[in-house]
Amino acid sequence: MARKTGSHSQITGPKVRAAAQSLFARKGFAAVSMRQIAAEVGVQAGALYLYTPDKQTLLLDLMETHLTELLAGWEDSDPKGDAQDRLEAFVRFHIRFNLDRADAVFIAYMELRNLTDENFAKVEALRGRYEDMLEDILRDGQRAGRFDIPDTKLATLAVIAMLTGVNTWFREGGRLSRDMVENVYWDMVRKAVATT
Known part of the structure; x- marks a missing residue:
């Protein structure tokens, strides 16, 4: 029996992705087996292959989905x-x-090392598009005399790394609210690029 009774691709497919994402984030891609993902979803291991050809494809799908949503979100x-x-x-x-x-x-940052070369190139292209969007803003500010940045590419990478770092320490209900974090980080970035 390949599919759990009552299972449907539009229900089980997203459950497979959610389980894989949670397990990869908690244990690391290399430490997670397809059998563990199946157990988390509540299906037999063989049933996973109805939703993804292999674990590498599942990792790529998670990363591409995240980055595609990130790009679309910023464009909006x-x-x-x-x-x-x-x-x-x-x-x-x-x-x-x-x-x-x-x-x-x-996963998008820590599991890059586990992608095949071909899949890494796909993810790197999406990351590059997002970085280019920020670098365009920094270049525009530099041209207008608003920003004093000796190297816009380096500034782009530094700003993204700083902003992404919030995820490593922020806890909902902690000392700082989301709005306060946004305000403080905006102030730091503004001061880092401002003309003197």
Whole structure:
């Protein structure tokens, strides 16, 4: 019996992805077997192959989905116009978007080493598109004399790393609210790129 009674692809497929994401984030991709994912979902191991050809494809799917949603989310949020307004919007968007997706963010950054070369190239292209969006904002601010940045690529990587780091320490109900975190991080980024 390959499929659990009452199981449907539109129900079980997302459960497989959610279970894999949770397990990969908690234990690491290399330590998780297809059998463990199946047990988490409540299906036989062989049934997983109805939803994904292998564990590598599942990892790629999780990363691509996260990055595609990130790109689409920013494109919908981008206020256009003034570089400083756009940079503030980017900072706030990045924090807000990623805090709701801690497992996906962890996997997208920490499991790159487990991708095949071909899959790494696909994920790297998506990451590059997102980085380019921020770098365009920084370049626009530099050209307008609003930002003093000696290297926009380096500044892009530094800002993204700083913003993504929020996921490592932020806890809901902790000392700082989400709004406070956004405000403090925006102030730090603003000061880091401002003209003197």
